[in-house]
Amino acid sequence: MKSCLMVLVLLLAAPLSLAKEIAITFDDSPRKAAGYFSGPERAQKLIAELKQHKVPQVAFFSNSSKLDEEGVKRLQAYSRAGHVIANHSHDHADFNRTGLEQYVEAFLLADEKLGQFENFKKLYRFPYLREGNDKAKRDGMRAALKKHGYSNAYITLNNYDWHIESLFQAAIDKKLAPDFERMGQFYVQVLMESIEYYDQMAQTHLGRSPRHVLLLHEMDISALFIGDLVDELKRKGWRIITPERAYQDEIAQYQTERVLPFNPGRIGEIARDKGQKKGLWHSTLDENYLEQRFISEVLQADMKTLL
Numbered sequence: 001m002k003s004c005l006m007v008l009v010l011l012l013a014a015p016l017s018l019a020k021e022i023a024i025t026f027d028d029s030p031r032k033a034a035g036y037f038s039g040p041e042r043a044q045k046l047i048a049e050l051k052q053h054k055v056p057q058v059a060f061f062s063n064s065s066k067l068d069e070e071g072v073k074r075l076q077a078y079s080r081a082g083h084v085i086a087n088h089s090h091d092h093a094d095f096n097r098t099g100l101e102q103y104v105e106a107f108l109l110a111d112e113k114l115g116q117f118e119n120f121k122k123l124y125r126f127p128y129l130r131e132g133n134d135k136a137k138r139d140g141m142r143a144a145l146k147k148h149g150y151s152n153a154y155i156t157l158n159n160y161d162w163h164i165e166s167l168f169q170a171a172i173d174k175k176l177a178p179d180f181e182r183m184g185q186f187y188v189q190v191l192m193e194s195i196e197y198y199d200q201m202a203q204t205h206l207g208r209s210p211r212h213v214l215l216l217h218e219m220d221i222s223a224l225f226i227g228d229l230v231d232e233l234k235r236k237g238w239r240i241i242t243p244e245r246a247y248q249d250e251i252a253q254y255q256t257e258r259v260l261p262f263n264p265g266r267i268g269e270i271a272r273d274k275g276q277k278k279g280l281w282h283s284t285l286d287e288n289y290l291e292q293r294f295i296s297e298v299l300q301a302d303m304k305t306l307l
């Protein structure tokens with residue numbers, strides 16, 4: 001009897017311990033309303049979907065230049081719902097086009113302004129994932145992060161969800177009435193393809209599936225379909241974890257020596273250092289490719305371009 005119980009315990013524990021782990025993060029909050037939802041509606045829907053699908057905590061990487069009255073309220077709502085508010089710079093400057101001094105200033109200004117939120121954490125997400133296009137800038141910003149008690153909030157799972165949002169808003173704008181069921185399926189499918197691709201790349205180079213960090217943006221399609229994505233992740237054996245847990249993975253300590261003006265994410269950096277030169281950006285990270293698929297899979301329309 002005792003051994004039967006033991007087997008049962010092991011059987012129950014096994015799927016959990018084998019589950020692949022993923023944290024969810026949203027950049028560019030509070031991102032401006034594009035037409036479908038207002039800012040407050042988007043926040044409300046996003047919070048409700050995360051709660052309903054039992055995602056206890058995500059992170060919102062925020063730009064302090066967007067903190068008007070409504071923006072402050074939106075971030076307050078995320079923070080009070082238990083989500084992390086973190087630094088994505090003041091003005092979303094491109095580090096490839098900005099000097100170190102000015103860039104550090106914008107990082108510190110955001111630190112000051114975002115510090116007002118209860119759940120603020122000292123995590124920095126580089127806009128466009130660009131960490132410096134020469135060694136002096138890259139090392140200067142690494143030193144600034146360290147000096148101010150910050151960690152680099154790298155991502156492992158890259159995608160172009162922001163372009164899917166543009167396609168969705170354009171379809172609404174042009175009164176093309178996108179079918180929401182097909183829209184949700186398209187969103188989930190494209191994201192799952194990139195997630196599985198980068199996880200496979202990680203397993204190739206690390207010999208294991210690390211705790212992943214998914215890059216998304218604070219947008220209407222995220223609020224509409226995050227629940228569908230979470231369901232699909234769980235169905236495929238993934239477990240949703242907090243950003244804090246994700247950043248405890250060993251790869252958080254990884255620092256490439258290579259200067260990368262365009263950064264594919266942490267898995268891409270590791271793959272590049274291990275000699276992989278091609279496929280660091282998944283094929284779904286292509287605006288034209290996504291547009292063609294959106295036209296055929298969501299709109300099922302006979303048209304060459306949408307945008």
Ligand SMILES: [Zn+2]
Nearest residue numbers: 027028127128
């Ligand atoms: Zn951004």
